[in-house]
Amino acid sequence: MKRESAFAYFFVLPALALFIVFRLIPLGAGSIFSFSDWNGIEPPRWNGLDNYIELLGDPVFQATMLNTLKVLITLPVWVGLPLLLAIFIYLEVPGARVYRAAYFFPIVLSSIIIGTMFSIILRYDGTLNQFTGLVGIPGIDWLGDGRYALLAVILVAIWAHFGMSVLIFLSGLTTIPPEIIEAARIDGANLGQIIGRVIIPMLRPTIELVVVMTTITILTSMFGLIYVMTGGGPGTATYMPEFVIWLMQGQFSRLGYASAMSVALFVVVAVVGIIQIRLMRSQWSR
């Protein structure tokens, strides 16, 4: 048994080492620097909780958090849409194979390519407005007007990411024995009942996984799209935490403050993740 454990540790070691070097140590170092005013050139000046106090009153950080909340509110769409599409593919609607390939397509494109593509489509003199102009609908500055920019980025982000969720759901669906669905059909269940009463409850662990992964994606991986499509603007309309952290450490050379933002983001991701898992577990156990 001891020998088996040692063998297991041996295999875990490389991943553990990478985790410690590239995740844990930077996290620790970032946490320490978050108590400093440091421009990356001169030695850090330790300033206690000043950065965290500044965060609480920083309108840019507040706007960023508000944007994050707005995007999190759309989480059901990020998860529900791919879930529904995966179920339809699983139930072999006509053209299911084509849909599977089509939905997977955006995943192989980098966010920079997707961002550039949609910038051309959504800009004021872009394809979408030219098209709507043909039917007399006045153009909207999707990326340059604060009322629409975040919505535009969210829709593009959903398009860019949902293929991966479809794929995860499809792999989850293969674990559901077809006999159960067949039995439900024989018992007279309609499509809605099969999805709501049979498939979704059996897909519970996969849904949990997708919810948590998507939340992390929303909070930490929209950088590329924002960078290309809006540059965070107009104003602070499309600022998301990782984008602001990047600006703060690079453009403003405020590494201590950027570290405090990173710690705040880490706490938010952890808390939201824990709440989600607890909520879902209590929901399922009823």
Added chain:
Amino acid sequence: MFSTTRAKLGLVLTAALLATAAHADDKTLVVWDFKSSEPLMKPYFDIIKQDFEKAHPGVTVQEVAQPADTYYTVLGTAINARQGPDVVLLNGGNLAIDRAGALVPLKGKFADILPDLIGLTSFQRPDGDYVAIPLTVQGSIWYTNREVYKDAGLDPAKPPQTWKEFEAVCTAIKAKTKASCVTFGNKDGTDFINVIATIADGLWSADTRAKFMKHDLAWTSDDMRAVFAKAKEMIDNGWIENGVNSYSPYTDAVNVLAGARTGNLLGLISDAPNSWKNVEDMTGEGGIGVALPFAIDQDPSANPKRLEVDGGIGFGITTWSTNQDLAVDFIKTAVSTDAAVQLMQSAGGLPSNTKVDLSSLKSDAAKQVIAFLGCCSVDGRIKSNYVTAERAELQRVGQLLITGQMSVDDALQSIEQVRQKELARKK
């Protein structure tokens, strides 16, 4: 047999050692810029690389073209990591001076060529030393589309000189054409900062300007409020092209002017896609006019020097570079007369090197710009004097002012708060 093998082995080892030794002498000078990917600028960057490598056998110049809109953020990351470039391209003003701690002071290293250069003040540290050596001089100027002017019943040879004339031009263009009156590229809020600086330039007295340059002018002051009121007038009167918040200053805005979709473009005088060379190439020779920033609420003769000029782009050397002597030689190559002529001819760059004969430029637009440089320029630019944090806030609020999502009062209050916060932090 054995001795032959040994001899061959010896030969191979010797060759390998010689190759290694030669390789050890090879050096790479890493140069970061945000310009070499522009087609007009590429020949210049190619020629300085070629000339430098020819003069320094065994040294390779690795030019890394970084994206212009996020250059200073990427550069900040390199500065924090103390890794990356030996030589960096910088814009004049606070964008360069704010990074003085990461840049080698250059006054002593370039003493022999400094008397031949202009535009140095925008790279000058408070102690008088320089953080970078300018390649070009730069300033904001208006370009007009003559076709749009004609369509609006205006005289293309008489672009507006005053705010009142500008108002008349915009009213005519709006009434008689489908074009907008003004365009600029405000994705990331980039060009709103130029709009504000241009209005301030035409409106402020010398005293107010000096106060701003010393960072003594509050954003909530009456002088600043007057500048924003004019910007708001442009917005409220519908003079500005729809969609500027999603347009890039360097490509989209120029396309809009060249396509006769606007009458006036706020551009630059040198080495940029929105400067005379590219604008004229795209619109066609004789298709554009050039105008000084307008005199506002004063007679143009009372404030004739409205073309603000300072160092445009310049090369600095990073403190962590292990190739500082090579970097000095590279920059000297970059500002040399031969290279500067290439910069002027291919990219429309107005060189910092005063030995270059500008009269060799034959285009109409270039001649007008050069004439304005002679008669009507003033040293130092308001735009270069924004502190980084104020500049970022100005970019943000500018976009919101354009979409009507923020009032002038709130905008000014917001930038002033940033200014006060920065002042407190620096104490």
